[in-house]
Amino acid sequence: MSTPTSTDLVVGARPDHLISPHGVLDLRGSAGRDVWLSYPFDAAVVVCGLPGSGKSTLLRAWAASATVVDPRVTRTSFEARMPAWLPYASYRPWARLRHMHWLRGELRRGGPLLIHDCGSRSWMRGWLARTARRAGRPLHMVVLDVGAPEALSGQQARRRLASRRVFALHRRGLARFLRQVERGGQAQVPGISSVVVFDRGQRDRITAVRFGSRPS
Incomplete structure (x- = not known):
């Protein structure tokens, strides 16, 4: 079975069954077989997209x-310990710090890792890249570019709605990141080994991810 890879920006590629991503691989608008993504054993894979896009x-x-x-x-975890009347915004910085501490620990621990993130914040992408590099492991991204209407529909289906302000911030940030990648390829994502971009049509075809065996 062939194992297609990408070394820079590949638009509209027709995926085979198994893909070992490298560089930027844009599968938006593709049709064909279901997709399996294959990564090294120690890879950390960040799954990105707007709130409601299907990351979870x-x-x-x-x-x-x-x-x-x-x-x-x-x-x-934080909400369970806080009074119900206290808004999340008042302790969000501490929750974010705790989350980043957890992330750093898992990146240092080694082994296959999947990370849920919106992907819209350049400072977070940079922090993840630096932390992964210091831990000696490759960092990859999978971006679900499903469009704002589909993401809003997903929020309604799960009954968790992001505020208009937060959603707009994520939408602008993710769109800016995708434009950078489209124009500059892998040069726009320093420290990240690959970026795979899927649209709504391809989202349900990402049937599996696999990681290589632990080195002996």
């Missing part, structure tokens, strides 16, 4: 393959 659904399907770091776990 994808991570649940992939959870048996790797440890999953999801910021909602940290948020839920």
